[in-house]
Amino acid sequence: MNLIKSLILIFIIALLPRILWFTVKGNSLDIAIPAGTDAIGYDQIACNILNNNEYSFELGKPTAYREPVYPLFLAGIYVIFGHSYNAVRLVQIVISAFTCVLIFLFVYENFGKGAEIASLIACFYPYFIYYSTTILRETLFIYFLLYTVYLLTRVINKRETSLLEAGVCCGICCLINTTSIIFVVISLIVIFCSKYRKEAMMISFICLLVYAPWVIRNYKVFHTVILGSNVIGGTLYYANTIDYNICGTDKEIEFWKKDKIKNQSLTMSEVDSNRFLLKNATNIIISNPKEYVLQCYKRFIKLYRIYPHTGKGYVHSENLMVTCSLLSYGIILPFAILGLALSFKQYKKSLILYIAIFSFTLVYTLIWSVIRYRLPIEPYIIIFSTLGIIYLGDRNEKIKSWLW
Numbered sequence: 001m002n003l004i005k006s007l008i009l010i011f012i013i014a015l016l017p018r019i020l021w022f023t024v025k026g027n028s029l030d031i032a033i034p035a036g037t038d039a040i041g042y043d044q045i046a047c048n049i050l051n052n053n054e055y056s057f058e059l060g061k062p063t064a065y066r067e068p069v070y071p072l073f074l075a076g077i078y079v080i081f082g083h084s085y086n087a088v089r090l091v092q093i094v095i096s097a098f099t100c101v102l103i104f105l106f107v108y109e110n111f112g113k114g115a116e117i118a119s120l121i122a123c124f125y126p127y128f129i130y131y132s133t134t135i136l137r138e139t140l141f142i143y144f145l146l147y148t149v150y151l152l153t154r155v156i157n158k159r160e161t162s163l164l165e166a167g168v169c170c171g172i173c174c175l176i177n178t179t180s181i182i183f184v185v186i187s188l189i190v191i192f193c194s195k196y197r198k199e200a201m202m203i204s205f206i207c208l209l210v211y212a213p214w215v216i217r218n219y220k221v222f223h224t225v226i227l228g229s230n231v232i233g234g235t236l237y238y239a240n241t242i243d244y245n246i247c248g249t250d251k252e253i254e255f256w257k258k259d260k261i262k263n264q265s266l267t268m269s270e271v272d273s274n275r276f277l278l279k280n281a282t283n284i285i286i287s288n289p290k291e292y293v294l295q296c297y298k299r300f301i302k303l304y305r306i307y308p309h310t311g312k313g314y315v316h317s318e319n320l321m322v323t324c325s326l327l328s329y330g331i332i333l334p335f336a337i338l339g340l341a342l343s344f345k346q347y348k349k350s351l352i353l354y355i356a357i358f359s360f361t362l363v364y365t366l367i368w369s370v371i372r373y374r375l376p377i378e379p380y381i382i383i384f385s386t387l388g389i390i391y392l393g394d395r396n397e398k399i400k401s402w403l404w
Contacts, residue, residue, distance in 0.1 A: 003108070006116075010104050014097035014123040018132050022089055025133050039135040041066060046074035047083065055217075062221045063270060064230045068214055069175040070137035089133040092140065096132035099143045103379050106150050107386060110157070110349040118386040121332065125382065126324040127375055138375045141176045145183075145356065146379050148173050152187050153352045155199050163199055167206025174211050177376070178228025183359040187352055222271050230270050232367070233278030237261070239368040240284045240295065244302070244309075296365050303361065303369040306330040329378070332385035339387030353380045 044057045045066060055071070056062050074088060081087035104119035122128060131138045148169040154161040170188075173180035184207060192200035218226040241259065246252050256262050261280050265273040285292045302309075307325040310318045343350040357377050364373050 007101050007104060010119045010123065011097050011101050013120070014100040015093065017124055017129050018093040018096055021129050022086075022093060022133050025086070025089060042071050042074055042135060042137070045071035046078060049075040050078055061270075064218045064222065064226045065270060066231075067175050067178060067229050069172055070140060073140055074135070085135055088135055092132045095143050096128055096139050099128065099139075099146060099379065102143070102146050102150060103382065106146070106153070107383055109159075110153065111387065114386040114390045117389060118383055121382050121385070122379065125378070126328050127378060131372075131375060136372075137176055138372065141173070142376050142379065144169055144173050144176060145180065145376050148184075149352050149356055149380070152191065152203075153349070155196060155203070156191055156194055156351060157348060161199075163202045164206055167203040168210055170203060170207040171210025174207070174228075175214055178232075179360055179363045181228065182363055183356055186355050186359055190351065190355065224271060226271070230274040233274035233276065233281065234265070235368050236281035237277040237284075239299070240281050240292065244298075299367075299369040300361070300365045303364050303371070303374050304333075305371065306333060308371055329381075332382060335385035335388035335392075336381045337384075337388070338391065339384035339389075342387055342391055343384060350384075353383065356380055 041057060045055060045063070048054050048056050048059065049071060052059055054060075054062060055068065057065070077088050077091055078084070100119050100122040103122045104115045107118045108115035128139075128142070148166070151161055151166040151169060155163075155166060170180075170184045174184060188200045188204050188207075191203075215225065215227060218224075241262075242252065242255060246255060261277070265276050268276060306329055307322040308318075310322070343353075347354075357380055360373070360377050
């Protein structure tokens with residue numbers, strides 16, 4: 001089977017379980033999941049962009065609390081199809097299917113063997129299927145980050161690549177999720193130091209052109225420089241104040257009602273609130289660094305745990321969620337660790353993957369983590385797991401040949 005036919009087949013196979021899952025969804029926001037408030041927020045911004053030409057949650061109160069690409073993505077779909085969550089889900093299903101195709105293409109170009117295995121794992125991977133129908137940025141971000149990794153890997157391995165495309169994708173990633181800035185900066189420094197100075201500088205320039213309008217807009221609106229979003233202060237304070245065991249439960253609501261600093265921040269402007277919470281979070285960390293290190297360790301474990309915490313108010317069966325996680329991520333993780341170790345022999349092919357895993361793991365370990373935050377790097381876990389599977393399969397064939 002030639003390459004084009006393989007890519008089309010992977011795309012069709014990926015669509016099937018996603019469309020099947022789509023049929024059990026209603027035309028409503030996922031407000032019953034722990035990230036439901038995020039979905040509501042994205043939808044509110046998108047509607048205000050369309051109806052009031054304003055980037056805000058509430059009319060007359062501009063915000064920089066969310067990066068702009070996903071709300072603009074929603075607004076674009078609403079313009080074409082009306083205010084339909086199912087239309088968003090269908091578009092995201094297509095994007096998620098293209099992600100599976102891209103995984104095939106990455107493995108095919110860089111490792112040769114295992115492209116079919118990696119893409120088929122992605123086709124039926126429960127987390128990818130689930131989030132393809134959720135009104136959250138994850139599906140869009142997974143695709144653009146993977147495409148950026150694909151393009152930058154081509155650059156560092158001397159393959160013909162559109163530098164314009166690479167720069168635009170770098171900028172888009174940063175405008176979907178601010179954490180991408182760390183990944184992009186490290187990647188471009190590595191490319192620059194690998195004697196591809198012209199390419200690194202060109203990609204950087206284009207990325208800055210894509211990203212600059214957001215910074216300029218924020219400066220005009222808030223009269224201060226906001227590189228990403230106004231969420232860092234609240235997130236860091238949240239992470240270093242509350243016990244994770246009560247997150248997503250009724251006890252969390254009661255906890256924040258009694259928190260004086262949190263309540264005081266609610267009386268401030270968005271920018272002042274972010275600075276106020278960041279200052280208090282920093283004071284907490286400085287006053288008890290050992291506790292912060294311990295929390296960082298717990299966040300790392302939480303990011304890579306093999307099944308979700310229970311008792312968090314999930315709308316779906318917790319037993320089903322745990323089972324699906326154990327039978328997917330739980331199975332491929334050991335293979336991924338093996339594949340990661342084996343990949344060091346030809347590190348240049350995987351260098352950008354290492355940077356992606358490292359940068360996102362670092363940020364979420366230092367600030368806040370949940371399993372959902374791991375999703376953007378799960379394509380690389382799948383890719384490395386494929387390397388491990390292929391290696392063990394080859395060894396098994398050698399053992400059989402020795403025996404017979």
